[in-house]
Amino acid sequence: MADMQSILIVTFAALWGSFGPVFFKKGAANLTRDLRKNLYNWPLWIGVIFYGTSSMMFIYALKGQQLSILYPIVSTTYIWVSMWAMIFFNEKMNTWKWLGIASIILGVSLLGFGAV
Amino acid sequence: MKRKTPTWTILLVLFCTVLTTSAQVSWKYGADKLVIDPIAILYNYNIWLGFFFYGIGAILLIYSLKYGELSVLYPIIATSYIWVAILSMILFSESLNFFKIIGILIIVLGVSLIGYGSRKEDVESYEVAI
Numbered sequence: 001m002a003d004m005q006s007i008l009i010v011t012f013a014a015l016w017g018s019f020g021p022v023f024f025k026k027g028a029a030n031l032t033r034d035l036r037k038n039l040y041n042w043p044l045w046i047g048v049i050f051y052g053t054s055s056m057m058f059i060y061a062l063k064g065q066q067l068s069i070l071y072p073i074v075s076t077t078y079i080w081v082s083m084w085a086m087i088f089f090n091e092k093m094n095t096w097k098w099l100g101i102a103s104i105i106l107g108v109s110l111l112g113f114g115a116v
Numbered sequence: 117m118k119r120k121t122p123t124w125t126i127l128l129v130l131f132c133t134v135l136t137t138s139a140q141v142s143w144k145y146g147a148d149k150l151v152i153d154p155i156a157i158l159y160n161y162n163i164w165l166g167f168f169f170y171g172i173g174a175i176l177l178i179y180s181l182k183y184g185e186l187s188v189l190y191p192i193i194a195t196s197y198i199w200v201a202i203l204s205m206i207l208f209s210e211s212l213n214f215f216k217i218i219g220i221l222i223i224v225l226g227v228s229l230i231g232y233g234s235r236k237e238d239v240e241s242y243e244v245a246i
Binding site: 021097 | 177179182185186187190191215216218219220225226227229233234
């Protein structure tokens, strides 16, 4: 079994980590050929912080736990990122893309089941 | 017809997943001989190689996001689960079972559906434009 604490941490980390790619996308728009200027591209660093902290939460919460329960929660991050893409970047989702997200979540969940 | 997510950005993200998986494998090797000693960690080249792969992967991902859609490119990262399962089988002799094989196939299907959906969207916006 996965304990309640791990489930809560993983649920939060999936949502928290979904902001990493949002800031990467925002910072990516201002990438320049001047490499040094990119170091002052603050959205990229915020993205790195979101990614890093969520990874640490995942590593802590997944250790020794039953992945069949936690992997499906980990993959909710794909739903969040699709939603942020619509809200913040005006990207369009359609039935095919949502079916793709659903399949990925199912596939990742099955990997979790197989890991038992 | 202009593509909102050019094919090369999709291929680049696929390459990123190979890099980040290599990083994880490298860390796995590094963790196996990890000792709590700053000098030993300094010489544990697997750890540094892992950071190197991860860093290059992140830079290429950010670069591809400049030219492609987040809703298409981000889910492609799920393919890294496939490389992890295959490499774990080859390098660490972890077995593939029924669930894992079906899971891998469904992830491939999911990523393909997203690619298909993105092309569909390009065609629709092109038809509206003309």
